[in-house]
Amino acid sequence: MLRAGAHAQCTRSRDRTPRRRDARGGETLSPDGAGTGRRLQASCPSMDEVQARELLGFLHLDTRPDLKGQATGYILGLTGNVEGRTLLAGRPDFLEALLLLTGDRSLAVVKDSYHSLINLSVAVATHEVLAKELPVLLHRLLDPGYAFADQVCTLLSNLSREEGTCRQVFQAVQEEGLGLAWVVEAFCTEGYNKKAALHYLGPLLSNLTQLPETREFLLDRSRCVVQRLLPYTQYEASAIRRGGVIGTLRNCCFEYKYHEWLLGAEVDLLPFLLLPLAGPEEFPEAEMERLPVDLQYLPQDKQREKDPDIRKMLLEAVMLLTATKAGRQLVKEKGTYLVVRELHQWETEPDVQAACEKLIQVLIGDEPEPGMENLLEVKIPEDVEERLQHLDREEERQQGQQETQSKGPGAQMGSSGLSR
Structure with a gap:
């Protein structure tokens, strides 16, 4: 059963996270280009104020290109592990310097700077500084000729995960005269940017649908926006784009007043959700x-x-979509149970199996009592809510144990850095 107080959340599936980059060790550089002889190991970073100022001295547009490239490469290595990201996330001066270098003449420096910022943007502590450059980043994102639009898109996707920064991104989109319509247009236009795939526009849209304003825009019946997104539920070229669209549609489904319209002939959402779950049975x-x-x-x-x-x-x-009585009736009439039943028999992932079982309970269960037909508006007593949350945590713990056991005794924990 859906819980009271549920709200749309940003997508955090594993394909949305930038890949961890291998840490690099490097020699610190002096202004004349000579090495100091000290080694700052990126795998176990520590940096005093003197070393920090020394490194910052090379993060300028007018620094000699080879020295600047070594400095940005070293910083990229630092961002490849938790310790390095923690070290740099608390240094606004480094963040500002990296943002400045995204406008450098050297493509290698620009690329390393963006990748460092992407890795650092996982830390919420960096968002305040990075958000100051939202107008510039958004214009670069939607510039059809900008070569690093993919990196900008990934950075904005990370920034928009947290609700506070997500709202700043939304406001910047509106204030810069771009509007969500432009973002959707770029997403739906094949080859919008010949130099960038822009797949991360999917997760960006999904994150923005945390906000009711975004959901209302996408579900505006006069705009025909949500219908343009539906074909991407089957987009085979990119799981990132496909997952972003499905996350967007899922978040839009929290707006139950649109359920009958979404399930009706004008949108006909249900087949687009069920077809990816169906097999050859x-x-x-x-x-x-x-x-x-x-x-x-x-x-x-x-x-x-x-x-x-x-x-x-x-x-x-x-x-x-089954939250309301009318929605449940329409979903049941379309044979949804048959698809979910076969999926449950085929499924091997415990958390997906659990999601199947919860949906099946709704599809074959009795209708709620009068006054409780809308499952998104049902008020659950605090003690019951606490018990339900405890059961959810226990279920997650058991699933984690099952996954660990299924990996066998030789399985090891993955890296603590950013992972795909």
């Missing part, structure tokens, strides 16, 4: 006719969505 004729036309008589080589995080988001979106 054959059903008896009577059951087949209950399914939407797009899900009938699928080919024998039909594959389900490969990413378990995306499968879970799809199930969560369908679950949200």
Whole structure:
């Protein structure tokens, strides 16, 4: 059952996080280019104020290119582990210097600077400084000829994960005269930027739908925006773009006043959510006719969505559409139970299995009592809510134990740095 007080959250599946970069060791540089002989190991960073000022001295546009390249390369190495990111996240002067160098003449320096900022932007402590450059970043993002638009897009995706900075991104989009319409246009236009794929516009949109203003824009019936996003639920070229769109649609489903419209003929959202979950199973004729036309008589080589995080988001979106009585009726009439039942038998990921089971309970269970038909508005007593949260934590703990056991005795914990 959906809990009272549930709200749209930004997408945090593993494909949204920048890859961890290998740490590099390096020699500190002096203004004349000679090494000082001291080694600052990026794998175990420590930097006193003298060393910090020395390194900052090379992070200027007019610094000799080779020295500047070594300095930005070293900083990129530092950002490849937790200790290095913690060290730099508390230094606004380094963040400002890296932002400045994204306008450097050297493409290598610009690239390293962006990648360092992407890694550092995982830390909330960096957001206040980085948010000051939102107008510049947004104009670069939507410049069809900007070569580093992908890096800007990834950086903005990280910044928009937290609600506070997300609102700043939204306001900057509006104030710069760009508007969400421009962001959607760039996302939906194939080849908008010949030098950048802009796949991370998907997670950026998903994060922005934390905000009710974004959801209202996307669901405005006069704009026909949400319909433009639907084909990307099957976008095979990028799981990042595909997952971002599905996260966006899931968050929009929190707006239950639009459910009947979303499930109706004008949008017909349900088949776009169910098709990625469907396999090649054959059903008896009577059951087949209950399914939407797009899900009938699928080919024998039909594959389900490969990413378990995306499968879970799809199930969560369908679950949200069952929050109202009218929504539940429409979802049930379309044979949703048949698709979810087969998915549950096929599924191997514990958390996705759990999502299947919760949805099945709603699909085959009795209707709620009068006055409780809208599951998103049901007020749960505090003691019951605490017990439910405890059960959720216990369920997550058990799932974690199952995953650890399934990896076998030789399994080891992954790196503590940024991971894919």
